[in-house]
Amino acid sequence: MKKYAIGTDVGGSHISCALVDLEKGELVEGTHSEGDVDNKADEATILKSWADVIAKSMKGIDSKELAGIGFGMPGPFEYANGIGRFAQVDKYESLNGVDVASKLKILLNLDDATPLRFMNDASAFAAGEAWLGSAADADKSVSITLGTGFGSAFIDAGIPIVEGDQVPEMGCVWHLPYADGIADDSFSTRWFIKRYKEETGLEVNGARPIAEAASTNPKAAEIFNQYGRNMGEFLGPWLKKFDAKALVIGGNVTGAYNLFGPPFEAALQAQGVSTQIHLSSLKEHAAIIGSARMLSADYWKTIQPILPKM
Template sequence: MKKYAIGTDVGGSHISCALVDLEKGELVEGTRSEGSVDNKADESTILKSWADVLANSMKAINKDDLAGIGFGMPGPFEYESGIGRFELVDKYESLNGVDVASKLKKILSLDPSVPLRFMNDASAFAVGEAWLGSAASVDKSMSITLGTGFGSAFVDSGVPVVEGETVPKMGCVWHLPYADGIADDSFSTRWFIKRYKEETGLEVSGTRSIAEAAYENPKAADIFKQYGSNMGEFLGHWLKKFDTKTLVIGGNVTGAYNLFGPAFESALKSQGVDTSIELSKLKEDAAIIGSARMLNPEYWETVKSTIPKM
């Protein structure tokens, strides 16, 4: 087994990556690279911006020592083949139908035999936390990311669970009905922005200013309590059904856990949920570590049949 892989976290407007030592199970110091991306740009501009960031991390080793590159990639994406399917979404439209894997190999001058492997970004986050993070000590975990979207994934023995009776369709919860819409409407940043305007008449761009106001403004504080209570009410059923030992919470909204956490935990307790709640240890490194793990041959054998179902 080649010792090093690059793990990559592709976001809607950024990309970050680092070299991961697969034997030691750790990021290689000094190899983190990141950059902003214009998701409305043409195909060549986007791929070049990704390749430039990847090349920076690759400088630390000889290309012959690279086991491959793993990507935590937002959907819709054909994860098995590495082809973009960004249709009817407000990002990366120019990559729809593009063989991202083959084109990046050419730009980076990689041998065609070097594997580029892709996984849903929320799943990559969950795999990273299950391997080296806050869920490393348990077999069954769920990870959620709270931010511009409501990311989620269930993991059993390191492998994402995307089908079966114990998880929702696709192995995630963002699309499930909740309130007057779907869960993503109620547990993403835009819910906070909408509720804050309804309660105060003020417009804000994100949750940070609402969190700052919560220490003096009871209405702002109540919004976080409502958020936590609603999310606990929503997640409790699935945490029990999956027999989840640990729930890992990550994403930007996690910084305000002291404001919504007590209500969240209380809502879970009222349903008899005894899942351990942990904040992400790896944070932005989780998806990098999780995606790099796909280049470990033994792990790849356990997960490769799941990839096409994401």
């Protein structure tokens, strides 16, 4: 019985993975591995850096026990076929048009019958939280990740919803118009950097220094207030439209939830949103768990038709 799968979370500058026991529905202790990746490197260098990390997590089992490898992969990517489409996105451009699945199989010494499966990284995070995390008791949930980008996914019965009247186009919100641009401009870390410089004239490299200053700097505190209010006003209508029972929040900015959470929740309450809010319980393991679930036969049957639409 091939009950084990490798779940893999590919980030813009890192990769992390672990072995998941599909029968028990849990990470296998001692199999987590991670490494840095130069997303500007050539194809061979990037793929080898990925394969080296994955190989470490595979050491715990015989390859005959491996059901396959799942990947939470940033876009643009041809998820159904495992082909990179990283054109003009300032990362992994050397993988544009590359059959990532086939080349990784060679590097990992896997036979052709071992499947490598791919889904959007934000969808993998949300699927993991819906399976074993904070949204496990909710039939309909939304997950967001707050960091260098504004990731999001809508989940119904464990499956990402990418089309229909209840969700935005592509089943995510980063691209929707907001303020003078799109939502990603207002709810990623670059918004914090921009606002802090506008308010103080100082340059920082992320949200953390602003959070650390908030206890003594009213301008820093107000930036987080504004962030929470704006995000609540933006997300509220979609949470109501989807009838989400749970909202899971993850990503690096979540560490400052004590600063932006109260105004965020107040903005939702003002709109009559009753969705339960949770901070991610799985954290960096969510996308690993969600991507590994694609190797479960029953889950694969339901999610496979969705991948071309991600």
